[in-house]
Amino acid sequence: MLRRLLPDNFLLMLVGTVLLATFLPAQGGFAVVVGWLSTATVVALFFFHGAKLPREQVVAGLMHWRLHLTILLSTFVFFPLLGLAGMKAFPTLLPPDLWTGILFVCALPSTVQSAIAFVSMARGNVPAAIASASASQMLGIVLTPMLMGLLAGSHGGAGGIEGIGKVALQIFVPFMAGHLLRPWIAGFVNRNKQIIGYTDRSTILIAVYGAFSAAVLEGLWHKLPPISFALLFVVDGVLLAIALTGTWAAGRALGFDREDRIAIQFCGTKKSLVQGVPMAKVLFPGPAAGVILLPLMLFHQMQLMACAFIARRYATKLEQEEKAAQPA
Secondary structure: OHHHHOOOHHHHHHHHHHHHHHHOOOOHHHHHHHHHHHHHHHHHHHHHHHHHOOHHHHHHHHHHHHHHHHHHHHHHHHHHHHHHHHHHHOOOOOOHHHHHHHHHHHHOOOOOHHHHHHHHHOOOOHHHHHHHHHHHHHHHHHHHHHHHHHHHHHHOOOOHHHHHHHHHHHHHHHHHHHHHOHHHHHHHHHHOHHHHHHHHHHHHHHHHHHHHHHHHHOOHHHHOOHHHHHHHHHHHHHHHHHHHHHHHHHHHHOOOOHHHHHHHHHHHHOOOHHHHHHHHHHHOOOOHHHHHHHHHHHHHHHHHHHHHHHHHHHHHHHHHHHHHHOOO
16 A cells, blocks of 8 residues: 555656756757657657557447546536636635646546556446546547636637647647557557557656746746645645545436446546646647646646545455455
8 A cells, every 4th residue: 555655656757857857957959859859759649649549449438428428527527617616716825827737637638547547446347437538538639728728718828729729730630640540550559568658758758848947947946935835735635635525426426336436536537647748738838838737747646646545445345345245
């Protein structure tokens, strides 16, 4: 259990990247190279995401439409409304860019790998989790920039049509190209899963380095006092707690069984760092992206720790119930 609650190696790499950008930010010609490299890795990332997604997985998942609709409403309606309500109720609690970062977290799609892993660990409805998480990732390519245009267009960044256009060129087009080419390149992708898997992490690290470099050069650490980080921790924690409690209560109120409620809770509350960082690079060019990414990076680790604890608790409780039901 302790191991699941500790930061993973990738989180440590993220922290190291932020420190590198703090002390050795990319400047001048090197910053231009980092920007081009970041764009290239974003295109490659979503091309391979499209190539890896089996079409039959999504089609099969549509059979359980009530469950998937509940998860998607949690991801793209409940979460954004929750973030917007928090910003409207406490507008001065966080600086504007951090509130934009909170809204960005709320607008992001679900993860695939970790959501499915936690549903499996908790012994929930894994096939439904696979279908819902996959659908969420596909829809997020279009819905996330649209939501940001509606929620945070006045707070900076590329909202509305401009944001959708950039996402189409750098994310949606590569994704669809990879998916359409899947019949011909699926074998190559499956044989090289480990190598292609490095694309996810390298894309995030390069994008984080570029974004934080620009933010540091603009005086990021002087503009954000320690109290802002403390308050951000509280806001992220409250957001996650309400989401986890609300999705479980909604699943119960709608009459879903235990396995489906687990899928709703984990798939409906997880937010994708893998898609979030590249999208932030596209939607929020310039130094603002570094600040806007802070809520997501913190939320990512908090959701891993909380969901690991909850999933293990569900599994333990079920094991105890099964053991108690066995004849003596």
